[in-house]
Amino acid sequence: MGIKERQERDREAVSRSILDAARELFVSEGYQNVSIRKIAERIEYSPAAIYGYFPCKDDIFFALAEEGFRLLGDPHASSAEELQALEPLDRLREIFWHVYEFGLEHPQYFSLMFIDRDVPRISREYERFAFVRDMKANLVARIQSCIDAKALPATVDASAACRMLTMGVLGVSAMRLSDRLGPPAHVDLLARDVLNALLAGLQSGVPLQATEAPCTGEERQLQANVSSSGVVS
Numbered sequence: 001m002g003i004k005e006r007q008e009r010d011r012e013a014v015s016r017s018i019l020d021a022a023r024e025l026f027v028s029e030g031y032q033n034v035s036i037r038k039i040a041e042r043i044e045y046s047p048a049a050i051y052g053y054f055p056c057k058d059d060i061f062f063a064l065a066e067e068g069f070r071l072l073g074d075p076h077a078s079s080a081e082e083l084q085a086l087e088p089l090d091r092l093r094e095i096f097w098h099v100y101e102f103g104l105e106h107p108q109y110f111s112l113m114f115i116d117r118d119v120p121r122i123s124r125e126y127e128r129f130a131f132v133r134d135m136k137a138n139l140v141a142r143i144q145s146c147i148d149a150k151a152l153p154a155t156v157d158a159s160a161a162c163r164m165l166t167m168g169v170l171g172v173s174a175m176r177l178s179d180r181l182g183p184p185a186h187v188d189l190l191a192r193d194v195l196n197a198l199l200a201g202l203q204s205g206v207p208l209q210a211t212e213a214p215c216t217g218e219e220r221q222l223q224a225n226v227s228s229s230g231v232v233s
Helices: 003-029 036-043 047-051 057-072 077-084 088-105 107-114 130-148 158-177 184-204 217-228
Strands: none
Touching: 003 036, 003 057, 003 107, 036 047, 036 057, 057 088, 057 107, 057 130, 077 088, 088 107, 088 130, 088 158, 088 184, 107 158, 130 158, 158 184
């Protein structure tokens, strides 16, 4: 291994240490209560050394949020293959079940991304989080595929349905994470009930009140691109 490669490996290792320490501190003490100095003390570095990797505390959060959203949107390859073999509505059910499981498998990321009110908004990093918009468009396109396959009524607003399903499973995840719903096995059954009830409501044609603003031309094109790319079938 050359000097350059070794230096890069060492730099990545330090960056990882900073992110791991910051994630634990943000969750245990709250984002607002953690300083760069406190992160530096956790890994026995100077604050100046931390600034050599991340210009400010917000940048550390954005790096963690990016990791979290990529974990949320990246199921295992075997799962992706299994999804493609399912009927559209069953595929949709499994996709949103994965959203629920994210909170169980990655509770610290979940807390930072969806619970802590003091973290910066990712909208400040528009280009960096463009892939999150792609993820949402993918979910909306999959719901639209259920509508096109007549598994859901034509009256369903795909964007509004996406938001409702997401809020439903994230809500149960948040309550489980706060240990307010009893034994984990019971909560898993409750999460299944919530997801099945939401899908059954959509199938029944129940009107959705909290419809979102109409998609922009760019968003419609993005959804069309996702649908035609083979990701949705």
